[in-house]
Amino acid sequence: MNFHTLILGLAILCLLGWGLRQRRLIRRLLHPQNSQHAQDLRVLASARSERDSLLNAFPDAFLIADAQGVIQHCNQAAIELLGPARLTGRAVLETLRDARLAAPYLECRDTGKPAVAQILLPAEAAPTRGQDPSGGDSVWVVDAAPIAQAEGPPHIRILLRDLSAEHQLEQIRKDFVANASHELRTPITLVDGYLETFLEAPELLDDRPTALRFLGIMRKHTGRITRIIEDMLLISRIESRAAATLRMEDFLLVECVQDIIERLESLIQAQQASVRIDLHDPAVTLHGDRFYWTQILFNLIENALKQNPKPGLQVTIHSETTDTGLRVEIIDNGIGIPAADLPFIFKRFYRVEKHHSQNEIKGTGLGLSIVKRAVEAHGGAITCQSAPGLRTSFLISLPR
Numbered sequence: 001m002n003f004h005t006l007i008l009g010l011a012i013l014c015l016l017g018w019g020l021r022q023r024r025l026i027r028r029l030l031h032p033q034n035s036q037h038a039q040d041l042r043v044l045a046s047a048r049s050e051r052d053s054l055l056n057a058f059p060d061a062f063l064i065a066d067a068q069g070v071i072q073h074c075n076q077a078a079i080e081l082l083g084p085a086r087l088t089g090r091a092v093l094e095t096l097r098d099a100r101l102a103a104p105y106l107e108c109r110d111t112g113k114p115a116v117a118q119i120l121l122p123a124e125a126a127p128t129r130g131q132d133p134s135g136g137d138s139v140w141v142v143d144a145a146p147i148a149q150a151e152g153p154p155h156i157r158i159l160l161r162d163l164s165a166e167h168q169l170e171q172i173r174k175d176f177v178a179n180a181s182h183e184l185r186t187p188i189t190l191v192d193g194y195l196e197t198f199l200e201a202p203e204l205l206d207d208r209p210t211a212l213r214f215l216g217i218m219r220k221h222t223g224r225i226t227r228i229i230e231d232m233l234l235i236s237r238i239e240s241r242a243a244a245t246l247r248m249e250d251f252l253l254v255e256c257v258q259d260i261i262e263r264l265e266s267l268i269q270a271q272q273a274s275v276r277i278d279l280h281d282p283a284v285t286l287h288g289d290r291f292y293w294t295q296i297l298f299n300l301i302e303n304a305l306k307q308n309p310k311p312g313l314q315v316t317i318h319s320e321t322t323d324t325g326l327r328v329e330i331i332d333n334g335i336g337i338p339a340a341d342l343p344f345i346f347k348r349f350y351r352v353e354k355h356h357s358q359n360e361i362k363g364t365g366l367g368l369s370i371v372k373r374a375v376e377a378h379g380g381a382i383t384c385q386s387a388p389g390l391r392t393s394f395l396i397s398l399p400r
Helices: 003-030 037-057 076-082 092-096 099-111 164-200 202-206 208-240 253-263 265-270 290-307 367-377
Strands: 061-065 071-074 115-121 138-147 155-162 249-252 274-278 285-288 314-321 325-332 381-387 391-399
Touching: 061 076, 061 092, 076 155, 092 099, 099 115, 099 138, 099 155, 138 164, 164 202, 164 208, 202 208, 208 367, 249 253, 249 290, 253 265, 253 274, 253 285, 253 290, 265 290, 285 290, 290 314, 290 325, 290 367, 290 391, 367 381
Parallel strands: 274 314
Antiparallel strands: 061 071, 061 155, 115 138, 138 155, 249 285, 314 325, 325 391, 381 391
16 A cells, blocks of 8 residues: 555545534534534534645645535645635536546446546646646546445545656656667667678678778777767766765866866867866866766867867856856857757757768767756756857856
């Protein structure tokens, strides 16, 4: 028995007990000569308060309808989900609005047996008022069951649970696995093809220039496989570790950037690019996990270089203080990012297609996704602005 089921059972038991106490009190109040009228009123008010507190503690929307389908009780979660109009006294079918949500209630009403359904709704049909239509599909569990009454036909309790977040996470996981499989399949197929060529035509091994060329291509693609796997492991580590488990320390931002520039020195020279450090204070320090900050800045600087292979690229690492904390900006004067691509650049495996070279080995498509999640793990946020052909800026905002 899970936690929600246990709480639901306790809530129903308490409601049944409250209902019996309420009926007894009402009978006594109808015959004041047999009771202490004022005291009974206080007891009734206390019982109602106890009932409301219990229902409001339940996180899911909870309704109880009588045999005529009129809502008699509801909790605060139901009001927030289905309101703002008053729910008690309204018909269940009017409140739920969508026939798919009402189906379990109708089945329970007609058969007298519990009914449960998981329902996928488009954004415009979601019960949440004011939901953004662009927010995607929502998933709801609707659980209806009869509640026996001491007198008269049973009431029906209705539970609505929003599983949209879990559904979206599961969809992201499926997309991640599908995309990762696709990204790995291409280089593996190429390597396998060249190996098959060697096996079917071993005389090629005697042709040294051809053999070296084939081996060079295979090495590039095995390197790509390695990079994809490393990036997948890294993003998994970031998402599975809470911010509190990061190895936090103070370190100089300039030293971290200089280490990255040294690692990229051969690429910078090959492209005749320049990387400039423009910090508001050479002694500015970051408080965070240096390993992840190295990944953040390395990916952003390397991304600028690889997306702009033509000579003359200028990359600047700039910092400044704000009223709320620190801003770190990585700026380049390259070809930029089209406006249509900007909303998607932090998604896993998303790449802006620029077709620099037909022979170029593509990136993994995970770099900016890693950057975003690592920044967020440190309590920060990252945005991107780009004027194609003029300026592209990745702005990291950190709390004080």
